Amino acid sequence: MGRFNIYILTNTVALFLCMAGTVYCMHTKLVFSCLLCSVLCLLVIINIYRLQNKQTKMIRKAIECLKSKDTSSIITPPFKDRKISELAETLTFIIKDLKSSAMEDETKYQYYKNLMNSVDTAVISTYKDGRIIWMNKSAKNILGPEVFKLPEDIQDALNNKEKIVHRKKQESTLDLSVSCTRISVHGQEQFIVSMSNIHSALEKNEMEAWQKLIRVLTHEIMNSITPIISLSDTLQERSVEFPINESTQRNISQGLGIINRRCKGLMEFVDNYRKLTRISAPVKSEIKVYDFFKDIEGLTATDYIHFTLEDNDMTLSADRAQLEQVFLNIIKNAIEACRKTENPRIEVSAVYHKNDSIKFTISDNGEGIIPEVKERIFVPFFTTKPNGSGIGLSLCKQIITLHDGLINVESKVGYGTVFTIIMGKS
Incomplete structure (x- = not known):
């Protein structure tokens, strides 16, 4: 029998004897003895209450630990008893098991959270x-x-x-x-x-579609033009030997000359578009942006172009020749846009951007670009210039895309244009 059970049994027997004594003393009219037995009954009841209260406190503490998720507490038995000690150990085990489960759940949560964030x-x-x-x-x-x-x-x-x-x-x-x-x-x-x-994927697919179309067109056009030029050269040479009057000979020679010139012009036209499909993969090297800006400044040589740099030690991993081509093309367009501006100003800047990247901006206060044109500004062959080929900005976009960068344009008519280029740093 456990100690707790002995306590309860002893106190129960004592309570029974005290109550019996109280009844006996009352019956025999022993007032003092009756009072003494009543006090003893009260003390036994208080003792039983204390024993029960200690057990209740132990269980309440365990419940509060579970409720507040306090997994560091240890439940101690209120008195030495095997059954009560086993109960305390069981409650402590439940709390520790809850702690282990909570830690496991937290580990899983952090794992899946980091997985989703990656x-x-x-x-x-x-x-x-x-x-x-x-x-x-x-x-x-x-x-x-x-x-x-x-x-x-x-x-x-x-x-x-x-x-x-x-x-x-x-x-x-x-x-x-x-x-x-x-x-x-x-x-x-x-x-x-x-x-x-999927913006980058769409742009890549669009670029590949244009390149395939250009390759097909240039192949077919060149196959047709080459024999025409060869034949026109031959006929032009032989027309001199024909026994015809001078006027007819002059007309034939003039017509063949026109055919020859137009075909050569068309060949040059096609050769320009071939550039869009012949962009080589960038050969990257570490570029010091300060030196790069100095070179661009020397190549443009315009007093209203201003270069600013957040950090003179800023470096970039890129193909220098291709990047120069991009900047010179955009700056050239900015200069043309500022021709009618009273106080022209072009700003070229480089600042650190998020995710270890560098943001370049090329802004001007020129005439701006209307929305309809802005939406098509990077489309191959699209141009608003009388003698433009429409490959400049498209070429720029392809170069930046090959560098895993982004290029964007914002413009407001009458206020100017801002080109933004974001590229990974060295």
Whole structure:
């Protein structure tokens, strides 16, 4: 029999004897003895209450530890008894097991959280009304860290079952592929929204499509032009030997000359477009941006072009020749845009950007670009210049894309244009 049971049994017997003594003394009218037995009854009852209260406190402490998730406490038995000690050990084990389970759950949570934050796909958990429960790092980069509700354009796209959402974000354009999964958590309807920025993939596919088209066109045109030029040269030489009058001979020779010149012009035209399909992979080296700007400044030699640099020791990993081609092309366009400006000014700057990248900006206060033209400014062959080939800015975009960078343009008619280039640093 356990010690606790002996305590209870002893106190119960003592209480019974005291109560019996009290009744006997009352019956025999022994007042003092009756009073003494009553006091003893009270003391036994208090002792039983204390024993029960200690056991209750032990159980209450265990419940409070579970309730407050205090897993560091150890439940100690209120008195020495095997059964009570076993109960205390069991309660302590439950608390420690809860701690172990909580640590395991926290480890899993941190693992899945870090896993979700390491993927490029944006993942958002929302309520039915669009309120955000949780979102990973990629989602914060797209929507911003202080967004608490799913933007209306994304909600509308999901409601209309649209697959692509176009969004503007600072210096870049986002083409988001969106999808949604409905789940139930504790009987409450929630949604898991995933978004992937496919802008770079779309641009790459577009660029490859243009290159394939250009290769086919140039191949077919060159195959047709080459024999025409050869034949026109031969006929032009032999027309001199024909026994015809001078006027007819002059007309034939003139016509063949026109054919020859136009074919050569067309060959030159096609050769220019071949450049779009012959961009070699960049041969990267470490470039000191300060020296790079000095070289560009020397090549442009215009007094209203100003270069600013956040850090003179700033370096960049890129193909110097290709990057020079990009900057010179954009600056040349800026100079042309400022021809009618009273006080022209062109700013070329480089600052550190997020994710260990460098942001270049080339801004001017020229005439600006109308929205219809701005949307097509990087499309191959598109030009607004009378003698333009339409490959300059398209070439710039391809070079920056090959460097895994971004190029964007913002413009307002009458106020000027800003080209933004973002590239990874060395």
